[in-house]
Amino acid sequence: MELFFCYFFLGFVFLVLLSLQIAFYKHQSLFSFANLPPGRTGWPILGETLEFLSTGWRGHPEKFVFDRMFKYSQECFKTSILGEPVAFVCGPPGNKFLFSNENKFVTTWWPEAVNKVFPTSLQTNSKEESKKMRKLLPQFLKAEALQRYVSIMDTIAQRHFVSEWENKEDVFVFPLAKRYTFWLACRLFLSVDDPNHIARFADPFHLLVSGVISIPVNLPGTPFNKAIKAAEFIRKELRLIINQRKVDLAEKKATTTQDILSHMLTITDENGQNMSEMDIADKILGLLIGGHDTASIVISFIVKYLAELPHVYNAVYEEQMEIAKSKVPGELLTWEDIQKMKYSWNVACEVMRLIPPLQGAFREAMTDFMYAGFTIPKGWKLYWSAYSTHRNPQYFTDPEKFDPSRFDGSGPAPYTYVPFGGGPRMCPGKEYARLEILVFMHNVVKRYRWEKLIPDEKIIADPFPMPAKGLPIRLIPYI
Numbered sequence: 001m002e003l004f005f006c007y008f009f010l011g012f013v014f015l016v017l018l019s020l021q022i023a024f025y026k027h028q029s030l031f032s033f034a035n036l037p038p039g040r041t042g043w044p045i046l047g048e049t050l051e052f053l054s055t056g057w058r059g060h061p062e063k064f065v066f067d068r069m070f071k072y073s074q075e076c077f078k079t080s081i082l083g084e085p086v087a088f089v090c091g092p093p094g095n096k097f098l099f100s101n102e103n104k105f106v107t108t109w110w111p112e113a114v115n116k117v118f119p120t121s122l123q124t125n126s127k128e129e130s131k132k133m134r135k136l137l138p139q140f141l142k143a144e145a146l147q148r149y150v151s152i153m154d155t156i157a158q159r160h161f162v163s164e165w166e167n168k169e170d171v172f173v174f175p176l177a178k179r180y181t182f183w184l185a186c187r188l189f190l191s192v193d194d195p196n197h198i199a200r201f202a203d204p205f206h207l208l209v210s211g212v213i214s215i216p217v218n219l220p221g222t223p224f225n226k227a228i229k230a231a232e233f234i235r236k237e238l239r240l241i242i243n244q245r246k247v248d249l250a251e252k253k254a255t256t257t258q259d260i261l262s263h264m265l266t267i268t269d270e271n272g273q274n275m276s277e278m279d280i281a282d283k284i285l286g287l288l289i290g291g292h293d294t295a296s297i298v299i300s301f302i303v304k305y306l307a308e309l310p311h312v313y314n315a316v317y318e319e320q321m322e323i324a325k326s327k328v329p330g331e332l333l334t335w336e337d338i339q340k341m342k343y344s345w346n347v348a349c350e351v352m353r354l355i356p357p358l359q360g361a362f363r364e365a366m367t368d369f370m371y372a373g374f375t376i377p378k379g380w381k382l383y384w385s386a387y388s389t390h391r392n393p394q395y396f397t398d399p400e401k402f403d404p405s406r407f408d409g410s411g412p413a414p415y416t417y418v419p420f421g422g423g424p425r426m427c428p429g430k431e432y433a434r435l436e437i438l439v440f441m442h443n444v445v446k447r448y449r450w451e452k453l454i455p456d457e458k459i460i461a462d463p464f465p466m467p468a469k470g471l472p473i474r475l476i477p478y479i
């Protein structure tokens with residue numbers, strides 16, 4: 001018996017060593033090309049994933065990029081993240097290159113974890129999924145539709161402040177901002193307006209978002225495992241809504257144009273096929289993720305900076321009160337009012353320069369090509385990083401200083417300011433986000449001044465930046 005365990009143990013050790021060796025050679029072979037960009041490739045499988053994620057957890061996501069730009073090259077360096085060889089392209093030329101060569105040299109790529117959490121994206125490739133999404137969106141995010149959203153956003157913002165802020169001395173801004181943007185998305189994308197209904201699937205969102213860009217280890221308790229479970233739960237909730245909508249459409253209680261859900265249920269592809277329920281649920285999930293955390297991050301950090309910089313608060317307050325005073329009691333904000341909020345939008349832009357909600361995005365090389373004198377092999381991943389320009393003194397003088405006037409006139413030089421990306425894949429929700437952020441700013445400064453309860457609260461990126469303790473503030477109401 002003892003001999004059996006001995007053999008079993010030796011066999012196990014042999015298999016582990018063999019797997020490690022295979023992983024090592026596989027890792028080496030990914031980097032066995034001539035003239036690659038300089039950089040480190042890190043450990044087999046893990047590469048530099050932990051360094052990439054941990055600089056974010058420690059509150060300095062820009063450090064990963066800056067350290068390597070400084071050590072290896074200002075233009076392009078290699079690394080290995082999430083099991084993939086990756087070339088980081090840096091600075092305005094890097095941004096320009098990736099944004100201008102979509103579907104020529106590079107194409108969409110999402111980490112493995114994203115495909116596992118959103119299984120319908122495995123049915124086709126992610127490039128097709130991205131195209132599908134882009135076809136669906138314009139009707140709901142075009143200027144005409146957005147103009148209609150302003151008054152709805154204002155109504156929901158007012159209800160949000162009554163239910164979540166009124167009669168409270170202290171609040172945590174980050175969770176509240178998420179509730180506000182989530183309420184808006186549920187109302188505008190799905191016509192779901194009941195706060196209790198929304199609350200049921202709002203909480204699993206955080207788990208989903210933080211697990212979707214994580215190491216794809218599906219073991220109980222890992223962020224990835226939690227994300228898969230959260231996605232399943234939300235998908236189930238969404239399918240209930242989808243089924244109810246099908247009934248409502250059949251009974252003419254809902255219209256085919258009322259929101260993005262009705263649209264998805266009624267459009268057909270070139271073969272006359274409707275989208276499957278699962279596909280619709282995943283597309284809506286993607287939209288809710290895209291539009292939910294990003295804007296709530298911006299809102300939270302606006303509140304942070306307004307607390308820290310009274311002169312900026314005062315200028316925003318003056319601009320917003322000018323608009324508020326021009327309205328009769330009960331009159332809602334309009335599209336024209338939004339156009340007057342120029343200084344407030346400069347403040348939001350400066351927040352996104354210092355703390356871009358999405359620090360960058362991946363692409364995949366469609367063919368071998370040369371960039372900045374280096375070879376980028378077919379199949380390699382590329383990454384553009386907002387930090388390579390946003391906090392770089394070469395493009396923004398005194399980059400750590402909060403200065404909304406950078407956005408006066410024609411604003412920053414091309415390809416230096418990229419919180420929404422650029423080129424054909426630029427964020428389609430940019431204008432929608434502008435509206436929800438400005439409507440929030442209007443409503444918050446009209447009601448309150450505030451003080452931070454943790455003066456030096458840390459910012460962590462997991463993978464999105466957020467105030468470590470949720471940004472607790474003390475409210476000082478005007479009335």
Ligand code: HEM
Pocket residue numbers: 108130133134286287290291292294295298352356357358360361362418419420421422424425426427428429430432433
């Ligand atoms: C301040 C808020 C937002 C920021 C900073 C932001 C930023 C970005 C960035 C950087 C990208 C990736 C571009 C790339 O791959 O190079 C992106 C993509 C995307 N965003 Fe946003 N976003 C915001 C709000 C929204 C909103 C409100 C929506 C939906 C209404 C939305 C929907 C999307 C979608 C669907 C994509 C994927 C586009 C594609 O794959 O072609 N985003 N966003």
